[in-house]
Amino acid sequence: MNTSASNRYASIDLDVLGQAVADLEETLNGLHQWLPGLERDFAYFGVDTASLNRLGAAKRELDSVVPDLRERHRRAEILLVHQSNYRLHGEDGVVHFTGDLIDGNGHVSHQIHDQTSRPPGEVNQWWTGLGDDEKNYLTEYHPYLLGRLDGVPVSFRDQANRAVLAHEIERLRHELSRLINPPGLDTPLYFDGRPVPPTDPMAHLPRLQEASRLGQRLPGLLAIQERLERTDPPAYLIDFSTQGLGRTVISIGNPDEADNVGTYVPGTGSQLDERINTDIRRADIMFDDAHDAAKSSSTAVIMWLGYNAPQDVILDVQNPSHTAWSPSRAESAAPNLRRFQETLRVTHIEGNSHNTLLGHSYGTTVIGHAAKEGDIHVDNLVFIASPGVGVNHVSDLGVDAGHVFATTAHGDPILFTPDRILGTQPSSNRFGLHTIDGTIGPTYFRSNPGGHSSYWDNGNKARNNFAYIITGQYGFVR
């Protein structure tokens, strides 16, 4: 164990500490086993007990120290597993941290690991009971865990995830550099814009493919960081991960404080790369439009890419679940989306906000699968260019049918999707929506003719309708 100048542990070698604890426990067991007999014998024979007293003092000291060390070892093991999951340490089995695992605020390091499997309401109760120092400690020293912990207020998750984002950008740059310029290679050639060894490039294909993947991901991370740096209006990074296709949940405005909260779920093709910029921009657009439509109420709009979206509309017979022709990605995402909406209810500071879930394309399929399983904790559902939402009628969704809205543009090729693939399209009469003529009900509203991604274009009347629904001005939807 290394200690810092302030006598706080800076790192623990798990193997060394584990062996030390085992040896000390063996010693302590020996003392417990032999000392009582020795004490009787010494007293019986009248032997000087000075040495025996020192052994007694050592036993008492070890009685205190060994459980402490054992607990430190146990907590360090938990931290090591956590850090391994996020690739935050090397292969040496040494866990690094600042502070103390037991004393001071370090005890919450242990507590936070117990929260990850609890419901958002219970997490929020735990969080509310912490002191400011403890909250700041967790934000600073456990950003990876805190950033994804449903039930923690958005402002703290944002702080934690900003740190995670900065770390991931650095890690990605370092990894990219290592892949492009591995040590020991001679003067590189250039292939696909990236340097490669001059001989046998095929042998390095996996490395180049990984470099290409990271090279596409980095602009996505930088786009998020760039948006977070702008403060008019402020953005909050509610969830973030680079695992798999990546996970990004970013809000324009603080949903914990807003009167109205819209959650936008993007569809096929979205992932943590440069395309994230368009999805974030759509949230910005809806934020501004809501402000234009209802200036006196505050609104936050969240871009929720908390799932692995299908990446292609072309049917992959070998891997059908990877494409937009399968509901499997939506089924996997549904519990996460439901839990996130429950979290918004839990962390809102004063009563309930007016919450709307908007999905585009396959995002509507995700919403439908989440809604059909029960309470999804929202006031409205909006299906934009939906290929099907996993149910065949609006009454099968767990939301009052009067608060279900949909639109699909004339000319949008999504209309060709057969009902048998993902369910009846909300644009179909069979789904149970109707166009409104002054009445409010399950509503099929208007958008301008256009392609599958035209709904946020300038002048598209769908944008006004999104704003009216998000701000609860249903009477103006048309």
Added chain:
Amino acid sequence: MRHFIGAVSAAVAFALTGCTGTEDSFMTEAEALERAEQHIADAVAQIIPAPSVEPRRRLDIPCRDQAGRDDGLYQVERRYWLHDLPVEDNRQTFDTLYAYWTDTGYEIVDDIRDRAQARALTAHSDGFTVHLLESVEGELSIRATSPCIRTSESPSDT
């Protein structure tokens, strides 16, 4: 069934490619902003009494290529609140701009004047879109948007 799905997926993939914005590859960012400002100024000049204008943040909208992916071009936008206008005159303001835009060759692409609140009017001219909106509280805002152009946000190789 397999042939049917294959045909439909091919049709969808093909059809998804047709969703690009109007592009003006010769207009610079400065020119686009200037012309957007001019569309707004021309419209505001028609309103009596003259409103005070409050600029809003600039929010450019990404354009898409033939495959539906960002093509690195943007529609640049200017947006303003219009203050100091009596709410009871809002209908007249909408009628005034409808007449002005119609008379000066704009195409009216959306017209929601026939209600007491939350009116909207959208006009189109030379690739620019101008949009007048009334909030539910009666406040007016106006925005003008350019065709797809290269901006400082655009990658250097687009």
